[in-house]
Amino acid sequence: MKKVGGPAVEMLTNITTTLGGLMLAWTMLKPYIPSQLRSQIETYVRRLINYTYPYLHIKFAEFSGESLEPSEAYKIIQSYLMGTSTATAKRLKADTVKDASSLVLTMDENEEITEVFEGVKVKWTSLHVSIDNNNPFSFNRRSDERRYFTLTVHLNHRELITGRYIKHVLDKGKAIAACNRQRKIYMNTPGNTWDYYKATKWKNAVFEHPAKFETLAMDPAKKAEIMKDLEEFTKGKEYYTRIGKAWKRGYLLYGPPGTGKSTMIAAMANFLNYDVYDLELTTVKDNSELRRLLIETTGKSIIVIEDIDCSLDLTGQRKKKEEKKDDDDDHPVKNLANDEERRQSKVTLSGLLNFIDGIWSACGGERIIVFTTNHVEKLDPALIRRGRMDKRIEMSYCCFEAFKLLVKNYLNLEDAHKLFPRVRDLLAVAKMTPADVAENLLLKSPEDDVEVCLNNLIAELESKVKEDEEARAKVAAAEGVQEESKDENGIGNSKDATASGANGVGF
Ligand SMILES: Nc1ncnc2c1ncn2[C@@H]1O[C@H](COP(=O)(O)OP(=O)(O)OP(=O)(O)O)[C@@H](O)[C@H]1O
Numbered sequence: 001m002k003k004v005g006g007p008a009v010e011m012l013t014n015i016t017t018t019l020g021g022l023m024l025a026w027t028m029l030k031p032y033i034p035s036q037l038r039s040q041i042e043t044y045v046r047r048l049i050n051y052t053y054p055y056l057h058i059k060f061a062e063f064s065g066e067s068l069e070p071s072e073a074y075k076i077i078q079s080y081l082m083g084t085s086t087a088t089a090k091r092l093k094a095d096t097v098k099d100a101s102s103l104v105l106t107m108d109e110n111e112e113i114t115e116v117f118e119g120v121k122v123k124w125t126s127l128h129v130s131i132d133n134n135n136p137f138s139f140n141r142r143s144d145e146r147r148y149f150t151l152t153v154h155l156n157h158r159e160l161i162t163g164r165y166i167k168h169v170l171d172k173g174k175a176i177a178a179c180n181r182q183r184k185i186y187m188n189t190p191g192n193t194w195d196y197y198k199a200t201k202w203k204n205a206v207f208e209h210p211a212k213f214e215t216l217a218m219d220p221a222k223k224a225e226i227m228k229d230l231e232e233f234t235k236g237k238e239y240y241t242r243i244g245k246a247w248k249r250g251y252l253l254y255g256p257p258g259t260g261k262s263t264m265i266a267a268m269a270n271f272l273n274y275d276v277y278d279l280e281l282t283t284v285k286d287n288s289e290l291r292r293l294l295i296e297t298t299g300k301s302i303i304v305i306e307d308i309d310c311s312l313d314l315t316g317q318r319k320k321k322e323e324k325k326d327d328d329d330d331h332p333v334k335n336l337a338n339d340e341e342r343r344q345s346k347v348t349l350s351g352l353l354n355f356i357d358g359i360w361s362a363c364g365g366e367r368i369i370v371f372t373t374n375h376v377e378k379l380d381p382a383l384i385r386r387g388r389m390d391k392r393i394e395m396s397y398c399c400f401e402a403f404k405l406l407v408k409n410y411l412n413l414e415d416a417h418k419l420f421p422r423v424r425d426l427l428a429v430a431k432m433t434p435a436d437v438a439e440n441l442l443l444k445s446p447e448d449d450v451e452v453c454l455n456n457l458i459a460e461l462e463s464k465v466k467e468d469e470e471a472r473a474k475v476a477a478a479e480g481v482q483e484e485s486k487d488e489n490g491i492g493n494s495k496d497a498t499a500s501g502a503n504g505v506g507f
């Protein structure tokens with residue numbers, strides 16, 4: 001790259017200074033010059049400036065065209081400049097608040113900063129222009145004010161700046177914006193189908209769930225695999241583009257209540273720094289409302305449909321008839337509560353599948369969709385087939401490793417305890433969820449200590465083992481009665497077969 005130095009720089013600086021003086025004089029004289037002559041002079045001056053002025057200006061306006069939304073480029077540059085201006089600008093302003101605790105500082109209006117990129121000096125100016133507005137009733141901020149960022153650099157470096165530098169600014173700006181933004185949880189609220197403004201809409205709140213993978217009690221190898229999978233997904237933009245697949249990933253979390261499915265979703269959101277859209281399907285009136293809601297979701301988000309088996313009748317007509325009775329037996333409360341909503345909602349399985357498959361390609365990407373269920377066997381295979389649900393994660397009963405993590409979280413106990421071997425033996429046979437184990441590890445009174453909590457847990461595990469044994473004995477007894485009745489009807493049973501084999505009597 002050719003650099004201008006010595007006398008050339010001096011000459012250009014002189015020209016620039018002279019031009020600056022002339023422009024000031026022009027601004028003062030302008031009102032006294034007839035308009036026709038004025039426009040002619042302006043045209044010649046502009047030509048002269050373009051010919052001699054050695055700098056390139058790139059302007060980024062806050063609002064472009066007729067858009068009511070601030071321009072994406074402006075917002076990204078604003079974030080980018082937060083990093084540089086905090087260190088170098090003399091006048092800063094507090095712009096937004098992160099996590100309700102720390103201020104995010106940005107360069108003040110009409111302030112400028114410089115930085116050096118690959119040895120080239122770059123100047124950023126933040127401009128705020130107020131425009132006289134004759135309409136006293138105007139509520140539109142845009143008609144009164146204009147904000148810009150201007151990038152100034154020597155013309156010699158045009159290629160570097162419009163290529164590598166701008167890319168660097170956009171990449172870094174996006175990363176800073178993601179880091180500084182307040183994460184939100186969005187929930188869809190019931191609305192009125194006939195009135196657009198009262199239709200189901202996303203309402204949001206700041207997302208501050210404390211769940212982390214570090215505190216999630218589950219098999220460590222499984223946890224590490226999930227974290228790796230998520231990490232690869234976030235870095236996979238190029239990969240997804242290359243293979244021509246939308247940048248999304250589907251997770252199905254299944255397992256009994258209290259095994260940590262919802263906690264896992266919160267941990268995922270915190271790990272990835274994503275927003276969460278908690279989609280309550282029972283309040284969505286029909287497929288078109290569902291489509292609108294999904295289109296309104298933004299990138300870097302997790303879209304969650306909890307208890308997919310109870311949300312809607314998404315198991316298809318075929319299964320509906322066969323399993324209607326089973327469903328009612330398994331979820332008496334959920335089914336009664338949702339019965340009315342199910343009748344009203346016209347969201348269909350195929351509607352949901354179409355939107356899951358179709359929407360992503362239209363709306364960019366970086367979205368994760370998570371379904372949770374307590375009854376994976378009841379879901380229509382179409383809903384959870386590979387490609388739609390890329391990863392199925394079973395959240396299971398508490399194992400010893402998970403227990404050790406819960407003890408560390410709840411009782412601050414990192415070392416082994418003399419009661420651990422007993423807990424290990426019991427957990428190997430008893431089915432207890434992490435939620436139930438955690439409940440026993442909570443200190444409920446000032447006298448409680450580690451030993452009291454562990455003894456409580458052991459007592460509950462023992463009674464659970466006993467209950468399970470009794471239940472198994474009952475089932476075995478019932479099966480024995482059935483076997484006997486088969487014998488009486490002259491049908492052979494397995495015991496006879498084993499006995500004859502043992503006696504060496506063959507064919
Ligand atoms: N694996 C786990 N690790 C740590 N805490 C857990 C775990 N599982 C459950 N918990 C604790 O139990 C509570 C309930 O768990 P959670 O709501 O995540 O269960 P769930 O599987 O979503 O249940 P449901 O099927 O009823 O929705 C959580 O608030 C958390 O404190």
Ligand SMILES: [Mg+2]
Binds near residue numbers: 261262263306
């Ligand atoms: Mg849950």
